[in-house]
Amino acid sequence: MKQIKWLWVVMVVLLLGACATGIQSTSDHEALDTQAKWALLPIANNTDTPQAGLSAEAMVEHLLRRRGISSLQRYPAALSRDSLFEPTERKVTEEAQKWAQEQGVRFAVVGSIEEWRYKVGIDGEPVVGVTLKVLDISTGRVVWSASGAKSGWSREALSAVAQTLLSNLLGTMQLTLTKPGA
Numbered sequence: 001m002k003q004i005k006w007l008w009v010v011m012v013v014l015l016l017g018a019c020a021t022g023i024q025s026t027s028d029h030e031a032l033d034t035q036a037k038w039a040l041l042p043i044a045n046n047t048d049t050p051q052a053g054l055s056a057e058a059m060v061e062h063l064l065r066r067r068g069i070s071s072l073q074r075y076p077a078a079l080s081r082d083s084l085f086e087p088t089e090r091k092v093t094e095e096a097q098k099w100a101q102e103q104g105v106r107f108a109v110v111g112s113i114e115e116w117r118y119k120v121g122i123d124g125e126p127v128v129g130v131t132l133k134v135l136d137i138s139t140g141r142v143v144w145s146a147s148g149a150k151s152g153w154s155r156e157a158l159s160a161v162a163q164t165l166l167s168n169l170l171g172t173m174q175l176t177l178t179k180p181g182a
Contacts, residue, residue: 030143031176032134034068036106039137041075041096044112052116056130059163060109063170068177075099100137107143108135115149116162123154126161132169144173 040061045053057074064072075096093110100108115129129149136143146169152161 031174032107032143034175034177035071037104038064038069038072039075039096039100039103039105039108040064040072041100041108041110042092043110043132044093045116046112046114047116049113049116052113055116055159056111056113056162056166059159059166060111060132060170063167064109067170067173067175069175073100073103073105097135097137097140105137108137109133110135116158118158119151125151125154126156126158127151128158128162128165130162130165130169132166134173146170146172 040057043053043056043060045051061072061074076099096110097108109132111130111132113128113130115127118124118126127149128151131147132145133142134144135141148165148169150161150165150168152158
């Protein structure tokens with residue numbers, strides 16, 4: 001009977017580990033002002049999945065607004081290189097940072113997608129790997145960053161797994177509300 005209990009414990013641990021999320025987050029212990037001017041810059045697509053970066057950008061924009069960042073601008077579409085035939089280049093991110101500086105942006109969110117697909121095989125589990133950073137545009141300093149990966153179950157949507165991971169990553173960001181005149 002004791003062996004059966006241990007077998008159940010091992011099975012539960014293995015099942016929970018199968019859908020684990022690993023999140024690493026860093027910051028300079030500075031709460032970022034939600035009332036400052038923010039920009040969402042290109043999220044590089046380092047995968048074989050077309051337009052994964054654009055999908056992640058749409059989700060990140062929603063999640064940032066939900067966290068209270070109302071003054072959020074998106075970079076001009078002309079700077080996007082996420083297409084079927086042309087990989088995103090570092091030059092695009094640099095151009096977007098220059099654009100953000102010209103707009104008077106204080107904080108910019110950038111990132112990269114390392115994995116965004118369904119695993120090959122019978123189960124076809126969705127897997128997502130993402131890195132996000134917030135830059136202080138005036139100094140170029142990274143004031144917050146997070147990286148994580150998550151896999152889901154075979155009947156789970158890739159977008160649901162991505163939404164959960166991005167929400168968990170952005171949830172580690174310390175935000176503050178500075179009142180006007182304070």
